[in-house]
Amino acid sequence: MSPLPLLTLYTRTGCHLCEQAQANLARLEFRVQLLDVDTSAEWRRQYGDDVPVLALGERVLARGVLSPGRLSMIKLQLLRAAEPPTPEHPEG
Numbered sequence: 001m002s003p004l005p006l007l008t009l010y011t012r013t014g015c016h017l018c019e020q021a022q023a024n025l026a027r028l029e030f031r032v033q034l035l036d037v038d039t040s041a042e043w044r045r046q047y048g049d050d051v052p053v054l055a056l057g058e059r060v061l062a063r064g065v066l067s068p069g070r071l072s073m074i075k076l077q078l079l080r081a082a083e084p085p086t087p088e089h090p091e092g
Contacts, residue, residue, distance in 0.1 A: 006031045006076055007061070010053040012038055021066035024074040028071050 009025065009032045011018035025032050031086045037051055049068040050063045054074070061074055 003082075004029075004031050004075065005032060005056060005082070008032070008055045009034050010037050010043060010047045010051055010055065012032060012036060012048075012051045015051055018052040021054070022066050024066055024071050025054075028068065028075055030071070030075065 004005070007025075007030060008022060009018070011034055013036060022032075022034065032054075035043065037047050047063075052064070052066060053060055054062045054066060056078070062070060
């Protein structure tokens with residue numbers, strides 16, 4: 001299996017959905033950096049009321065409830081995107 005990319009989880013102190021998301025991400029062995037939206041005016045403006053927000057670079061993958069099922073689907077998509085094309089399944 002290909003390694004997962006490093007994702008960003010935008011959170012807020014005291015956010016129970018953020019705590020659940022962190023636990024679910026850890027359980028599914030995602031690589032995640034945590035950023036508190038309240039430490040940056042830009043992040044607060046961009047994500048403030050939507051935390052938790054899971055992102056790959058500038059691309060938002062999910063907002064709100066990050067259940068194990070939802071995260072499993074995201075993981076599968078990320079792993080598939082990381083696989084090199086094969087002759088039977090060229091990109092296109």
